[in-house]
Amino acid sequence: MKICVIGSGYVGLVAGTCFAESGNNVICVDVDEAKIEGLKKGIIPIYEPGLKELVLRNCEEGRLSFTTDLAYAVKESLVNFIAVGTPPGADGSADLQYVLSVARSIGQHMDGFKIIVDKSTVPVGTADKVRVAVAEELDRRGAALEFDVVSNPEFLKEGAAIDDFMKPDRVVIGCDDVRTAEIMKELYSPFMRKSNRLIVMDVRSAEMTKYAANAMLATKITFMNQIALLCDLMGADVMAVREGIGSDSRIGYDFLFPGVGYGGSCFPKDVKALAKTAEECDYDFILLKAVEEANSRQKKVLSDKIQARLGNGGAKPLAGKTIAIWGLSFKPRTDDMREAPSVTIIERLLEMGAAVRAHDPEAIKEAKKIFGDRITYSTNQYDILKDADALAIITEWNEYRNPDFERIGNLLVQKLIFDGRNLYLPNRMKQAGFEYLPIGRNGKVCSELV
CATH class of the missing domain: 3.40.50.720 (NAD(P)-binding Rossmann-like Domain)
Structure with a gap:
């Protein structure tokens, strides 16, 4: 499957690498040119046991690549993961400016059906805002293109992120479309070989699940x-x-x-x-x-x-x-x-x-x-x-x-x-x-x- 992961920080880099390890073609995107150039040279910007070895192997085998060209990555990919930061604002609320900026960029450059996946930790209702942002850009272009927005929160523990991704306790998919749900199931099927731990629910419940788990x-x-x-x-x-x-x-x-x-x-x-x-x-x-x-x-x-x-x-x-x-x-x-x-x-x-x-x-x-x-x-x-x-x-x-x-x-x-x-x-x-x-x-x- 062709995937792009927008945001090559902790979540994005781990997710993109693990998807590549399971046979997908993955493009990791970031606005930080120095980070991307470093990744191309095998310089990993974070410390996570086992990550460097996986990045180097998948780059060498051609399944994983890095770029600052978001337009190219979106056009090349069916599934577009948003994995940018959602830092707390002054009042404690999640700052969605980076998530919505990426959503608008996807709307500006998509050229066919796309699945847009919120991988970042976002508050309930964010998928609706992402859907509106993409639709507005398509309207500006006069482009009648289909897309779906999915919530797929991450549950990675720093220091054990590779194992957590490859052998997850559960994978939560918030999705309102049967076709999209089947594509997401296929994407995660390599990680479900021992037992099916994939849970499909409505989008808002998936968004709440991430916050509820961490708060608990x-x-x-x-x-x-x-x-x-x-x-x-x-x-x-x-x-x-x-x-x-x-x-x-x-x-x-x-x-x-x-x-x-x-x-x-x-x-x-x-x-x-x-x-x-x-x-x-x-x-x-x-x-x-x-x-x-x-x-x-x-x-x-x-x-x-x-x-x-x-x-x-x-x-x-x-x-x-x-x-x-x-x-x-x-x-x-x-x-x-x-x-x-x-x-x-x-x-x-x-x-x-x-x-x-x-x-x-x-x-x-x-x-x-x-x-x-x-x-x-x-x-x-x-x-x-x-x-x-x-x-x-x-x-x-x-x-x-x-x-x-x-x-x-x-x-x-x-x-x-x-x-x-x-x-x-x-x-x-x-x-x-x-x-x-x-x-x-x-x-x-x-x-x-x-």
Whole structure:
């Protein structure tokens, strides 16, 4: 099948590459000439395990190509995926200017029946707006051409996007036309060989499904973070609580790891957008507002713990202190720092007067765009520990799970670790002589209960 994917960012590049891997002829389009030229040379603009190898192979075999020429790509393709950004506006609503701009461009250049697929995360009703934008351009041209608009939200986890696409939990197709639905089924059939996980529904329900899924997961994470804070106050162990509630099949263990708050390109943006959509319908979605507020507070928990333990009062309570940071990306196996908790934590530490040193396996380049020379970076996770007053763990990269604790203890001024991801066992850390401050694992009992 001939496909074009307009937008060669995270979603577009992964989708286009995986469609090519299943035998389709795919043209990836982007307005960024430097990005396209880099992709032609095999330079991948994002870090995603396994993606570079797939891009190189499919380019070599002629199934995948890159261009800035949208008109050419649209004319060559039956299925046109829109995979451009939908950043949050000032009020939290999704900004559809790029989606609608692409829709108008498709209307200007299409020369026959086209299927236009919203792959970007968009609010309910976007397909209708895309349909109007395309129709207006066709009217201007006096062209009576058929087209259909489909909602096909992505459900990719950064760090596991290739597997998620090739072996999906489900594929949601929002479509109102039987012919188009059959074409979309054919397109996704290579990924359904073991079992059919393709769900066809109306367009608006498909648009809502994406937001509802991310809002549910964000709520689950936030609930567990709130339980962790309560555990700290009441002397309970949140990891034992997780095991206790996760064993209930109605709840499950996924997304029940407490930490320093969620981040990334999806959850923060989609929670805001869904709450804004509800507001536009005169519905007060108080649960999502609480999730957003609680997550914002959670990003401050680790820096608050550091201040409480090492601060010495005054406007700059951490002046003269050096904090070593392990982990900058919002999650492991990606270099993405959008809405990353590390940004909030480090900014607060700097405001308190601390010197910050940071290590991350992949995100240092992105971090330099945010912090510049205000912090120190190293590609060696141990180098940043020498004479630091404490180690703070923000992202749960595998490299941090079984470190050389003796070496850590010898390098730090004192054996003090603030663990925002609960990577280690408190009893073992105590036996090794560390003062270990995780999330929700070793708090003091409330005085009211003594």
